[in-house]
Amino acid sequence: MPVQRYKIDKGATVWRRYGCSTWAIDFCRFGIRERRSLHTTNKEHAFQIARKLATEFLARRWNTTLNQPVTLEEAVAEFAKEYESLHHAESTRLYAACVFGRFRAFMRRRRPECRRLDEITYDDLESYQRERATTVSSRGRLPTAVTVNRDLRELSTMMGWWVKRGALRANPCLQIKCLKHRGSLGPLRSCKTGCQECTVTMRIQSLRRLRCSPQNFSGR
Numbered sequence: 001m002p003v004q005r006y007k008i009d010k011g012a013t014v015w016r017r018y019g020c021s022t023w024a025i026d027f028c029r030f031g032i033r034e035r036r037s038l039h040t041t042n043k044e045h046a047f048q049i050a051r052k053l054a055t056e057f058l059a060r061r062w063n064t065t066l067n068q069p070v071t072l073e074e075a076v077a078e079f080a081k082e083y084e085s086l087h088h089a090e091s092t093r094l095y096a097a098c099v100f101g102r103f104r105a106f107m108r109r110r111r112p113e114c115r116r117l118d119e120i121t122y123d124d125l126e127s128y129q130r131e132r133a134t135t136v137s138s139r140g141r142l143p144t145a146v147t148v149n150r151d152l153r154e155l156s157t158m159m160g161w162w163v164k165r166g167a168l169r170a171n172p173c174l175q176i177k178c179l180k181h182r183g184s185l186g187p188l189r190s191c192k193t194g195c196q197e198c199t200v201t202m203r204i205q206s207l208r209r210l211r212c213s214p215q216n217f218s219g220r
Contacts, residue, residue: 006047012054014046015037025050069116070167072107076100079158099154103128106213117162122172125155129176145181 005015013026023046027034036053038046070078084093105130107114113119133148156173163171 007049008047009054012050014050016046023050025053027054069118070119070162071163072104072120075117075158075162075167077102079161083158083161095150096154099151100158102132102151103155106131117159118168120159120172124176125152125172125176129179133179144210145179149178149181152178 003015003017005013007013011027014023015026016023017202020073021023021041023038023040023043025036025038027036028037038049040046040049080097084096088096107120110124110127111119114124129148132151133145134142134144136142152173156171159168159171159173162168
């Protein structure tokens with residue numbers, strides 16, 4: 001059936017079938033598709049409503065409400081009971097509990113009204129990443145990029161598990177860009193003279209890159 005379509009933003013289209021008086025909006029972003037009726041027959045009014053919805057939906061607020069909402073506290077508790085107890089070591093579970101505690105405290109400060117898991121957005125997670133990277137720890141030091149990335153990885157694992165269980169339509173953590181960090185060692189450089197000092201240095205670097213101990217290395 002022929003359809004009238006008007007693109008109003010990237011991934012957002014206002015449309016109406018010929019013979020139908022009501023306008024609707026079609027969202028498509030990161031593989032998620034959502035259609036909503038605008039409940040109006042006026043074209044200009046439909047465009048105004050659609051632009052407002054597109055601003056919210058395409059500004060990474062695309063975890064739309066589900067029929068059976070799960071609170072953040074319930075999500076963390078269920079994830080620890082059903083998933084972590086089977087797949088994570090005790091040290092990982094303890095670290096994840098600290099991460100979830102920090103994130104819950106952050107969400108209470110940032111958005112006290114946000115209690116459900118499907119209300120957490122990309123912007124919330126990006127703000128958490130930024131705050132975590134700039135907050136001095138009890139030891140008086142800033143966390144490393146590796147530590148901040150691990151925090152986001154723990155949150156992503158939990159949210160990905162709830163996506164599979166149907167409590168989320170998308171995992172907002174997947175769009176967060178990891179912080180860059182310096183590698184422990186760069187590429188090995190050869191020594192043209194072949195001196196003993198350089199040979200020993202390169203062998204030690206090679207061992208570290210392979211995560212081996214010098215005791216297990218037998219050189220010629």
